[in-house]
Amino acid sequence: MNSIFKQRELGFRLGTGAVAFCLVLIVAAIGYELVRQSQLALAKFGFGFWINDIWDPVSGEFGARPFIWGTLYSSVLALLLAGPIALGIAIFLSELCPAWLRTPLTFLTELLAAIPSIVYGLWGIFVLVPIVRSLESALPSSLKVLPFFAGPPVGVGMLSAVLILAIMVIPFTSSVAREVLRAVPMAQREAAYALGATKWEAIQAALFYARTGIVGAVMLGFGRALGETMAVTMVIGNNPQISLSLLAPQYTMAAVLANEFTEAADELYLDALIEVGLVLFIITLFVNAGSRLLIWNMNRPATVRKPVPAAAAVGASA
C-alpha cells in the first residue's frame, strides 16, 4: 500500500519536473537558434553591433543601438506612466470600491487587455496621434528649449508610443496587483485598525505586505512593453535615431523585426535582423533576472520581522 503511494508520488514528481524542464529547454533552444541563425552578423560586427548607430540595408552596415535605445526608453517611460495609474486602479478595486461597482470595473479593465494590438495601433494613428499633435503644437515655447520637447510637432513619435504602451500595460499590471492585494490576509488590515490606523494607513500596511507581488506585476507590464510590436510601430515614426525628445520619431527592436523581416532577401541583412532578436532576447532575460533579484532582496529582511509591517506603517505615519 505504502509503496504504491510512494511510486505515485515519484511519478507525479518526475512528470511535473519533466514539464518544468521542458520550459528551460525551450528557452535554451530559442537562444541557441538565435545565435546559430545570426552567425554572419555576429562574426562581421561583433560587439560593435550593440553600439553602432547606422542601419543601412543597402550598404550592408548594421548597428542596433537606436533600436535598443528606443525599446528601453519607450518601455521605461510607459512604465513610469502606467505604474502609478495601475496601482491606483488596483488599490481602488481591492480596498475602496463599493461592491456593486467592483465587478463592472474589473471587467472593463480586463477588457482593455483583450483588445488586439493592431486595433490599438489603428486607434493610435487615427485618434491618438492627432490629439498628441495638437498638444505638441500647443506646447509653450519656454518648454521647447528642454531636450525632451525638441523638434517639430508631427504627432507620431515617442510620446504617442509611450501613451499607447501605457494604456496597453495598465490592465496587465493592475489586474495582477489587484489579485496580490486581495491575497493579503485580513489579519494584516485588522491589526492595523486595532492599533488605531486610518483607512489609508491600513492600505499602506497591505501594500507593504504585498510589495513583492506588486513589483512582480510591474515587471510583467515592463516585459509586455518591451516586446510590444504592432501598436508601437504604427505610431512611433520608425526612424532609427537616438533622442531624448518625446516629439522625435524613433524605432524599437520589435518594430524593426516586424517591418523588415519579410523583405530581407540577402543573408547578412537577415542575420542582422535575427541578431536584433537575439539582443531583445538577452535584454528581456536581464530585465527578468533583475526583477527577480529585486524581489529576492526585498524578501530577505522581511522574513526576519514578518509581524512588524502593520505596526511599522502606523508608527511611521503617527
Added chain:
Amino acid sequence: MTVSQRVFAALTGAALLVGVSAAQTQINGAGATFPNPIYSKWFSEYGKLKQVAINYQSIGSGGGIRQLTSQTVFFGATDGPMTDEQMQQAPGRILHLPTVLGAVVPVYNIPNFKGEIKFSGPVLADIFLGKITKWNDPALAKLNGGTNLPSTDISVVHRAEGSGTTYIWVDFLSKVSPEFKQKVGVNTSVKWPVGLGGKGNEGVAGLVQQTPGSIGYVELIYALQNKIAYGPVQNADGEFVQASIQSVTAAAAAAVKNMPKDFRVSITNAPGKGVYPVSSFTWILLYENPKDKNQSKAMVEFMKWALSDGQKFAADLGYAPLPQEVVKLEMAALNTIKVS
C-alpha cells in the same frame, strides 16, 4: 468489420470530404504583397476553368525569393528583380516573368492649398534627401510657375517596412539623382536621411492626410481607391505625366526595345511620350527545369492564360495590363520551360 477496415473506411470518408478530386493539381507559391489582389483573382478565376488549385502566400518579395531558392514553393513572386548573386545561389536557372504593372505616386498635404503640384525626379530626390525643406523652395516654384506655394516646412513620410513600393520609388530617385544613388541607394528597405516611417500604404496615407506640409508615396491603386490627391511627375522626355493605367502601360511599351532576354528590367524613368516615370513590372519567378513536370505543365498553362485572358482583370484592380509586345516575348519564354 475489423479494426483496420474501420480505419480504412473512416479515412476514405475523410478523403471524400476533404479532397474533391484526386486529379486536381496543387501548386504552391509565395512572394510579393503588392500583386496579391490580382493574383488572388486570377487563381480563383482559373480554378473555375481548370482542375488547378494555386495557393499563394503573400509574405513579401524577400520571403518569396528565399522560399523559391530553398524549393519549398513551386513559384515565387517579386516586385524587384533578383540580383545576380541571388540567382547564383538558386539550385537551378530561374525565369522572371512580368505579370502586370504598378506605379507609385507622390501624395501631399498642404493646408489651404487646393491646386495640383508638379514634381520632377531631381526635386523629389532632394526632398527625400532632406535638401529641400520648404514648399516655397525655388526649385519647386520653378516647376509650378505661377502657383503660390506656402512657406510651410516639408515633412517627409516613407514606408517603414521593407516593400516593393519603396523599391520602385528609390529606383526612380536613384536614376535621376546621382546624389540619391550614392547616399541612399536601391533596396526594399533603405536608410532614409529624413522623415517618418508609416506602416503600409494606409500608414503612409494616414500620416500624409494628418500631417500639414507632408509628402509621401503610395501605390497608384491605393491612391485611386482612396481618392487621395497625387501630383504628376516629369518623365525623361520632359513632359509632366499624371499616373494612370494608360501612362503606366505606355512605360512598359516604351521599354520593349531595350527588353533584356530575362525580363529583369527596371522601367522607371523610361523614355517616350506619355510615359509615367515611376512605373514597374511585378514578376512571377519560375524554375526553367523544375522537378515536378505535372505542376510545371499546369503552371505554364496558367501563365499563358494570365498573360492573355487574365489581363482583362488588371485595370479593375488598379494594375496596368502588359502591352502586347511584352506578352509576345513572354509567350516565347514560357515555351522554354520544361514540362515533360
